[in-house]
Amino acid sequence: MSQTDHDGPGTQLSPxxxxxxxxxxxxxxxxVSAVSGLLYGYDTGIISGALLQIGEDFGIGHLWEQVIAAxxxxxxxxxALTCSRLAERRGRHGTLLLIGIVFVxxxxxxxxxxxxxxxxxxxxxxxxxxxxxxxxxPVYVAELAPxxxxxxxxxxxxxxxxxxxVIATIVGAxxxxxxxxxxxxxxxxxxxxFALMLRLPESPRWLAREGHADRAREALARVRxxxxxxxxELREISxxxxxxxxxxxxxxxxxxxxxxxxxxxxxxxxxxFTQLSGIEMIVYxxxxxxxxxxxxxxxxxxxxxxxxxxYLIAQLIGLVIIDRVGRRRLTLLTLxxxxxxxAVLGWFFVSGNxxxxxxxxxxxxxxxxxxxxxxxxxLMGWLTGSEIYPLATRAAGAxxxxxxxxxxxxxxxxxxLSTMKAIGTGQxxxxxxxxxxxxxxxxxxxxPELTGRSLEQIExxxxxxxxxxxxFASRRA
Numbered sequence: 001m002s003q004t005d006h007d008g009p010g011t012q013l014s015p016x017x018x019x020x021x022x023x024x025x026x027x028x029x030x031x032v033s034a035v036s037g038l039l040y041g042y043d044t045g046i047i048s049g050a051l052l053q054i055g056e057d058f059g060i061g062h063l064w065e066q067v068i069a070a071x072x073x074x075x076x077x078x079x080a081l082t083c084s085r086l087a088e089r090r091g092r093h094g095t096l097l098l099i100g101i102v103f104v105x106x107x108x109x110x111x112x113x114x115x116x117x118x119x120x121x122x123x124x125x126x127x128x129x130x131x132x133x134x135x136x137x138p139v140y141v142a143e144l145a146p147x148x149x150x151x152x153x154x155x156x157x158x159x160x161x162x163x164x165x166v167i168a169t170i171v172g173a174x175x176x177x178x179x180x181x182x183x184x185x186x187x188x189x190x191x192x193x194f195a196l197m198l199r200l201p202e203s204p205r206w207l208a209r210e211g212h213a214d215r216a217r218e219a220l221a222r223v224r225x226x227x228x229x230x231x232x233e234l235r236e237i238s239x240x241x242x243x244x245x246x247x248x249x250x251x252x253x254x255x256x257x258x259x260x261x262x263x264x265x266x267x268x269x270x271x272x273f274t275q276l277s278g279i280e281m282i283v284y285x286x287x288x289x290x291x292x293x294x295x296x297x298x299x300x301x302x303x304x305x306x307x308x309x310x311y312l313i314a315q316l317i318g319l320v321i322i323d324r325v326g327r328r329r330l331t332l333l334t335l336x337x338x339x340x341x342x343a344v345l346g347w348f349f350v351s352g353n354x355x356x357x358x359x360x361x362x363x364x365x366x367x368x369x370x371x372x373x374x375x376x377x378x379l380m381g382w383l384t385g386s387e388i389y390p391l392a393t394r395a396a397g398a399x400x401x402x403x404x405x406x407x408x409x410x411x412x413x414x415x416x417l418s419t420m421k422a423i424g425t426g427q428x429x430x431x432x433x434x435x436x437x438x439x440x441x442x443x444x445x446x447x448p449e450l451t452g453r454s455l456e457q458i459e460x461x462x463x464x465x466x467x468x469x470x471x472f473a474s475r476r477a
Contacts, residue, residue, distance in 0.1 A: 022149050026223040029200055030153040033141050034160035035193040036096065036133035039103050041164020042186055043126050044072060045308065048287055049172020049301050050179040054119070057179070062417040064116045065288070070413035071120040075127020076134070076406040083132030084399035091210075092140035093202040095132065100194030102129040104187045111184030129190075135402055139395070143203040144223050155319055158379075162312035165283065169308035172287070173301035208234075209241045243391065254393040255400060262467040263388045266446050267397060271405035273439035274381040277335075277373050278342055278432035280412050282307060282366065288417065289425060295359070303363055307370045314375035327380060328449040328469065332440060334376025339436035341369035342429045349426030377439065381405055387450060390459045448472040 047069050055065055079099075087095040106126035113119035138154050145153040171182050201219035208216040216237065220230055255264055281289075286307060290300035322330055344365050348358060381401075389397030420428045448469045450458060461467050 022146065023223060023225055026145055026149075026153065028196070029144050029223060030141050030156045032193060032196045032200060033096065033137040034156040035189050035196075036099060036103070036129075036137045037157040037160030038164040038167075039186055039190055039193075040130045040133055041161040041166075042168045043103075043107070043123075043130060043164075043183075045165040045168030045283060046172065046182055046186075047072070047123075048169065048283060048304055049175075050182055052287055052291065052297060052301075053179040054116075058116050058119075060116055062288075062421065066414050066417050068116060068120050068123060070410050071123040072127035072130060073406050073410040073413055075124040075129075076131030077127075077403050077410065079128035079131025079133075080135045080399055080402040080406060081131075082128070083135045084395055084402075086132075087136045087139065087206075088395060091202050091206050092136055092143065093197065093200060095136045096140060097194060097197050099129045099132045099136065100190055100197060102126075102132070103190030104194065107184055107187035107190060111180045111187075126186075131402065131406055135399055139398075140203055143205040144201070144219075146224070158319070158383075159312075159315065162308075162315045162374075166305070166308040166312050169301075169304040173298075173305045175298065175301060204234075205237050205240070208237050209245075213238075240391070250392040252393075252396040252400075254390070255396055257393075259462055259465060260390060260393055260397075262446075263390070263462055264397060264400065266443075266448075266467075267384050267388050267401040268404040269442055269446065270377070270384055271381050271401045272408045273435070273442065274377050275405060275408040275412055276432065276435035276439065277338060277377055278369070278429075278435070279373050279378060280409055281416055281428075281432060282370060283311075286366070289420070299359070303366065306363065306367060310367050310370040311374040314371045314373075315379065318375035318379045322379060323451060326449050326451040327383070328443070328447050328451070330375075331377050331380055331443055331447070334372040335436050335440040335443070337372040338369055338376065339433045339440070341365050341372060342433035342436065345369065346426040346429035346433065349429065350424065351426075384450070387458060390462060445469070 051065050051069065054060070054068065058064070083095055083099070086098070102125060106122055106129060110119055110122035110126060113122050138157050141154050141157065171177055171185075201222045202215070204216040204220040207213075207219055213234075217230060217234060220233065220237075221228075224230060224233075254260060286304050287297070287300040290303060291297055295303075318330065325333075345362065347353070348362055348365070385398035385401040416428070419431075423431075446469075448461070448467060449472050453461075453472070461471060
């Protein structure tokens, strides 16, 4: 496969032909798949404001609040691992249809929950859909998109996550929508996603791998310009499938190979540090943290909206500049700033400067942290999973990375409020500031600059045992 077969950062693409034109049908594919990203952002973000009402309705304390918030994350780990295998066996399209159904069922069940146990179990079901969506939707879009637009169309999913978080924080901040209605509303876009998915094709790559060459051609024709010559693209798909089947290092077993291990260490390490950055602490628990420290409910919820908007704007800016600045450089530039913001936040609370007179400064520092984190390391968690692993282990590697991310998220969400009770709010902020410093050291030593490298070049570096940052220093390395 030639380098021009990819739209990776820095890759020189040949002029788009008819087969590379952006058609309305492939945009619909990306938008429908992005609905699952929106649901991911909404379902994980809505609990932030809803916990204030849920705690009063059920008469529960911080321990149960942590369980309710974390249950969706436990389900996400299960969903990421399960749907990875399901998408390989049953197809990306069929898996996304199942995910749509689970989103509907989980949303309705959570809205009707009579007690915290049922609510936690319902959010566990929702988590299965969330984890499955993060694993399946980007792959589905990438395998249907024209080469010249693949990256931009896949990013619809990530932007939709930010949109979902913003909508969730706005709904929570209104304080007039009952938590049951707020959670149950997610069933509507989930049902729309399911209905629209029924009209979309299966991945031509998956069909070709399963030996359905005619159906693969039909599926590809549905998302390409009517005058396109599909021969070259179908030949490329066949070559990729053949190479994958002939590879000696494949699937989950292939991740244990010594030459693949550096990619797994970087990918899973990066996924873990995206959560240890403190982002989930801020997204899930900002209203709870602020109200526990004397802020009014309305102020705390308005701050959540501001943080959600900051998350979305920072992600959009990061996505625009990432290919110019570079993945490694952008991460290393923003991590110290995020650590400094958390250190300042910790000082506010430890020193007692957390009263009403300091409210603007606390909010400004929270927003600064969100901007540096969302526009930096948070961009890398899902992005690297699609490019850092060899072709034959890519699905398994992405699933392992996703499970590492969600697993860390579970641990943080289950322990955060208890940690604050044990050591104090300010000291907890300092602890997460230290995690950002450790992340900087780890990524400085381990993470190479993948920007400007085709997928084949990255795999070639791995195969030759040259995957350290210094090995990627030269553009021609």
